[in-house]
Amino acid sequence: MLVRTLRTPVGSFRLLVDAYQDDLLRDRERTGAFVRMVCDHADGAEFADLGAGTGPLSVVAANAGARRVVAVERNPRRARLLERNLRRYAPRDVRWEVVRADARRVEVNADVIVCEMIDTLLLEEDFVDVVNAALERYGPRVLPPEVRIGRRPLEDPPRTPRYAPTDVRGAEPLEVIRTEGRIPKEFEYETPGPGYEFLTWVEYGGLVAGGSEVFCPGLRVRTPGEVVRGRRGEGLESLRV
Numbered sequence: 695m696l697v698r699t700l701r702t703p704v705g706s707f708r709l710l711v712d713a714y715q716d717d718l719l720r721d722r723e724r725t726g727a728f729v730r731m732v733c734d735h736a737d738g739a740e741f742a743d744l745g746a747g748t749g750p751l752s753v754v755a756a757n758a759g760a761r762r763v764v765a766v767e768r769n770p771r772r773a774r775l776l777e778r779n780l781r782r783y784a785p786r787d788v789r790w791e792v793v794r795a796d797a798r799r800v801e802v803n804a805d806v807i808v809c810e811m812i813d814t815l816l817l818e819e820d821f822v823d824v825v826n827a828a829l830e831r832y833g834p835r836v837l838p839p840e841v842r843i844g845r846r847p848l849e850d851p852p853r854t855p856r857y858a859p860t861d862v863r864g865a866e867p868l869e870v871i872r873t874e875g876r877i878p879k880e881f882e883y884e885t886p887g888p889g890y891e892f893l894t895w896v897e898y899g900g901l902v903a904g905g906s907e908v909f910c911p912g913l914r915v916r917t918p919g920e921v922v923r924g925r926r927g928e929g930l931e932s933l934r935v
Contacts, residue, residue: 695775700750702729704757707750707783710775715748717908724896724903728810729754731837731898735806736760742804742834744797744824745811749776755808756784763790764802770794797824801831808837814857814894814913815843815881815933816926822877823927829876836873842904843869843883844893851889851916855930860912862895862905879926885917885935892922 698711698719711719719725732741732751737759743752746765756763765780767773777792784790793800797809798820807828811819825836844865868883883892891912895904904910915922917935925932 700725700729700753702754702757703733704754705783707753707779709748709750709753709779711748711750712772712775715750715772718747719750721903721906721909723901724906724909725750727896727898727901727903728808728837730901732808733758734899735835735837739806740764740804742766742802742807742828744800744802744807744809744828745820746772746776746792748772749779751808751810752776752790753779753783756780756788756790760788763788764793764804765790766793766795766797766800766802768794768796798827803832804834806837807834812838812841812894812896812910814910815892815924816841816871816877816894817913817924817933818927818929820927822879825873826876838896838898839873840896841871841873842867842895842897843871843881844895845883845890846893846912847887848889848891848914852914853916855916855933856914857911858891858914859907860891860893860905862893862910862912863902865893877926879928880923881926882921882923885920885922887917889914889916890922891915
């Protein structure tokens, strides 16, 4: 267990975190973008944090004026830290609860949800399944409002797909995935060159989050065919080139 200070527009919080969450919070652009989203949309809302980890965004929502906060986390150890963080920092007039469950299976009937389970090409994490399930069951506003996909050509691509930190700025745009409606599971992008670095990022409040070692690193892929295909949420093994 570690302690990480999170400074936000609604206060500073010394949060109990595990090593993975500590790495995520060190990514200032990622943390700043998500904190701003929550601060902008939590006031007066029934708010749900789906895949909450140890709860930094749940704590922010509780202090940004949410009427109620439901934090969903399936990892038992993280859920315990999450509960301790909310118990310490949630204002007394805010109702909150921690649900230890798979975020794809829980109906929380929130006005606003945040889901930060975003990875490169949305391949490995449950972001798409979680968001689609929430939209189908109770129709909330989803944060982030959109996720961007882009690419850069590679002259000497690796023999097998490889992740690496990179700067997403200046990438060739491929798709903007908006979260107000159902997100397609399958994707297909044309690949006329021998290889590409595929990039995924979130833009909010002037911040560009993505391309770091822990949040959406670039995915370098050899592309001998005319298209690259994949299924979001089904892992790198679903990628076809």
